[in-house]
Amino acid sequence: MSSPGNGISRRELMAIGGAAAGIAAMTPLAHARMLPAEMDRDVFAAACRDLRAIVGDDWVFADEASTISYRKSEIPDLRGEHIPSGAVAPASVEQVQAILAVANRYKLPLWPISTGHNMGYGMATPASSGQMILDLKRMNRILDFDAELGTILVEPGVTYQQIQDYIDEHDLPYWIDVPTVGPIVSMVGNTLERGVGYTPYGDHFFMQCGMEVVLADGSILRTGMGSIANGNTWQAFKWGYGPYLDGIFTQSNFGVVVKLGMWMMPKPPAYKPFMVRHHEVEDIAAITNTVRPFRMNGLIPNAVMMMGALYQLAMFNRRADLWNQPTPIPLEVLKGHARRNDIGVWNTFFALYGTDETIAATEPIIRGAFEAIGGEVMTDAEMSGNPYFEHNKTLMRGGLTLEEKGLVRWWGRSGGAVAFAPVAPAKGGETAGQTALATEVMNKWGFDYAPAYVVGGRELHHIIFLMFDKGSDESSAKAEQCMTEMITRFGERGWAAYRSAVSTMDLVADQYGATNREVNARIKQALDPNHILAPGKQGIA
Amino acid sequence: MRPQWKHGTVALLGLIAATGAALVAAPGDTAQAQATYEIAPRAPEYLYARTCGYCHGHNVAPLIRGRNLPPAVIQAVVRSGMGAMPAFKPTEITNTELQALAQWLSTAPADPQEHGQ
Numbered sequence: 001m002s003s004p005g006n007g008i009s010r011r012e013l014m015a016i017g018g019a020a021a022g023i024a025a026m027t028p029l030a031h032a033r034m035l036p037a038e039m040d041r042d043v044f045a046a047a048c049r050d051l052r053a054i055v056g057d058d059w060v061f062a063d064e065a066s067t068i069s070y071r072k073s074e075i076p077d078l079r080g081e082h083i084p085s086g087a088v089a090p091a092s093v094e095q096v097q098a099i100l101a102v103a104n105r106y107k108l109p110l111w112p113i114s115t116g117h118n119m120g121y122g123m124a125t126p127a128s129s130g131q132m133i134l135d136l137k138r139m140n141r142i143l144d145f146d147a148e149l150g151t152i153l154v155e156p157g158v159t160y161q162q163i164q165d166y167i168d169e170h171d172l173p174y175w176i177d178v179p180t181v182g183p184i185v186s187m188v189g190n191t192l193e194r195g196v197g198y199t200p201y202g203d204h205f206f207m208q209c210g211m212e213v214v215l216a217d218g219s220i221l222r223t224g225m226g227s228i229a230n231g232n233t234w235q236a237f238k239w240g241y242g243p244y245l246d247g248i249f250t251q252s253n254f255g256v257v258v259k260l261g262m263w264m265m266p267k268p269p270a271y272k273p274f275m276v277r278h279h280e281v282e283d284i285a286a287i288t289n290t291v292r293p294f295r296m297n298g299l300i301p302n303a304v305m306m307m308g309a310l311y312q313l314a315m316f317n318r319r320a321d322l323w324n325q326p327t328p329i330p331l332e333v334l335k336g337h338a339r340r341n342d343i344g345v346w347n348t349f350f351a352l353y354g355t356d357e358t359i360a361a362t363e364p365i366i367r368g369a370f371e372a373i374g375g376e377v378m379t380d381a382e383m384s385g386n387p388y389f390e391h392n393k394t395l396m397r398g399g400l401t402l403e404e405k406g407l408v409r410w411w412g413r414s415g416g417a418v419a420f421a422p423v424a425p426a427k428g429g430e431t432a433g434q435t436a437l438a439t440e441v442m443n444k445w446g447f448d449y450a451p452a453y454v455v456g457g458r459e460l461h462h463i464i465f466l467m468f469d470k471g472s473d474e475s476s477a478k479a480e481q482c483m484t485e486m487i488t489r490f491g492e493r494g495w496a497a498y499r500s501a502v503s504t505m506d507l508v509a510d511q512y513g514a515t516n517r518e519v520n521a522r523i524k525q526a527l528d529p530n531h532i533l534a535p536g537k538q539g540i541a
Numbered sequence: 542m543r544p545q546w547k548h549g550t551v552a553l554l555g556l557i558a559a560t561g562a563a564l565v566a567a568p569g570d571t572a573q574a575q576a577t578y579e580i581a582p583r584a585p586e587y588l589y590a591r592t593c594g595y596c597h598g599h600n601v602a603p604l605i606r607g608r609n610l611p612p613a614v615i616q617a618v619v620r621s622g623m624g625a626m627p628a629f630k631p632t633e634i635t636n637t638e639l640q641a642l643a644q645w646l647s648t649a650p651a652d653p654q655e656h657g658q
Binding site: 058061069072116117123183387408412413414471 | 591599600602622623625630631633
């Protein structure tokens with residue numbers, strides 16, 4: 001294949017050119033957009049006209065070329081089940097209200113996004129085809145940053161990068177707490193999905209305080225203390241009075257959250273990151289049991305990551321660099337690569353925050369506990385400059401990085417990754433059992449097991465990135481089947497996901513039981529009787 | 542170049558003073574709301590550093606500086622997200638910004654500090 005001299009093949013150039021012109025779609029499934037089911041083309045066109053009258057011609061996207069960014073996702077979608085009809089991008093609360101009125105009038109389903117970079121879970125794509133993306137990125141203001149209380153009030157389009165820039169610009173003594181892909185994603189979006197980070201403020205929903213929600217009928221709800229006349233406590237006290245409502249607007253389709261309050265972590269005088277190496281798969285049980293008491297008593301203040309070597313290696317390596325067979329990477333091969341990169345099979349990351357004195361007092365206690373189970377406790381002194389150490393060192397101080405994007409390229413340029421994130425009690429038997437089951441199922445389908453455990457407190461999240469080749473229909477089909485089997489078999493053991501890709505929302509919702517689904521359905525019917533907001537989100541029609 | 546907010550600037554009332562790690566702030570200190578939604582176009586270098594450069598030149602994605610990539614290709618890839626790359630929407634990088642970014646990137650020399658694959 002000849003090349004124009006810049007490393008891009010002619011085939012790639014043709015594909016790119018086709019994408020630009022909106023003609024890349026050679027099959028119906030490759031189309032960037034699909035109309036809502038049972039909606040006539042002229043009705044959709046009329047809805048778009050009304051939407052343009054609200055936001056202007058530039059901010060309604062309803063053709064192949066302009067919708068292509070919203071179609072992009074790295075999860076399997078062999079049957080074209082997650083294709084939007086278009087997108088509309090309001091710039092204000094008033095415009096959101098007006099858009100909802102149009103959606104009610106035409107029964108046009110809307111799928112709200114903040115930035116639409118929900119990595120591993122479907123990016124901006126909707127739970128079912130035909131929904132119009134309600135892109136809130138233009139609502140990008142930091143509305144308040146109380147430097148005394150360390151609270152922030154932001155709109156959905158505000159990224160972690162924007163907040164960090166703001167902090168730097170004003171020399172504010174606070175840290176942000178980022179999710180994996182911080183620079184390009186929204187604090188509102190991640191918090192509403194109940195995502196987690198890496199500092200002591202890593203449980204984002206726990207650190208959330210107050211929100212403003214536009215309901216489907218256009219009414220505006222401020223939760224907590226937000227509706228008190230002349231009130232000033234909205235970002236200081238979470239619970240308000242009566243039923244606590246914030247929770248029903250997370251991982252939900254009951255309203256459109258347009259403002260969110262968060263607590264910010266005071267920048268500590270001293271910060272010391274640690275990495276503990278273990279070299280056997282079975283060590284995960286002892287590591288879990290060692291971490292748990294320190295999370296319960298707070299001696300380790302941040303969420304502890306137990307990173308599998310393969311997850312880490314996949315950030316900076318392509319699969320073909322490490323293993324050239326189609327079969328899963330053998331453990332001994334993985335161990336060799338880990339050793340050559342100065343990491344273990346498991347690498348446990350945590351940090352101490354405070355003053356030099358408090359860290360010096362705490363470190364020996366924690367160090368001793370890990371050394372007692374055969375861990376090699378490493379710090380900057382031994383690991384500075386190692387990219388795998390530096391990665392988590394960056395995250396645990398709220399630093400911005402996109403290095404974990406590398407996982408999506410594991411099988412090559414086409415990308416492909418879908419996340420499965422079951423939760424469990426933070427006990428050694430649980431991690432040992434989950435690791436064994438995930439390895440068995442993933443290897444059966446020909447995939448490599450890339451794990452990361454996060455111990456929040458008494459629970460742990462098990463983040464499994466199922467990396468596949470989206471350029472191959474066969475690989476995509478296997479990924480889909482593998483994910484279904486994992487969710488099902490984990491479910492049989494009582495382990496369910498805390499979050500799910502748009503492709504498996506119903507499957508996971510079923511595991512939470514019929515009554516849960518029924519209650520959610522009743523709330524949905526009461527708040528959004530036309531079901532215009534994100535039907536299918538978390539299995540809620 | 543930092544982004545310039547079109548109307549009014551972001552300002553802190555009674556800007557706090559931080560000594561060491563200790564926060565010294567007078568009661569009532571608070572940041573004013575950012576004033577408007579639309580921001581003036583951000584410079585290509587600024588956008589590259591805050592978006593592209595986290596992967597390209599950082600061992601995650603291929604080097605793209607110093608390769609004379611055609612501007613039309615750059616624009617198409619940013620919007621469609623080739624392969625593992627995310628797609629960036631007009632609400633994230635406007636058409637005006639993308640045009641300037643693509644033009645700049647197509648002639649930007651290789652940066653020896655970057656490393657990639």
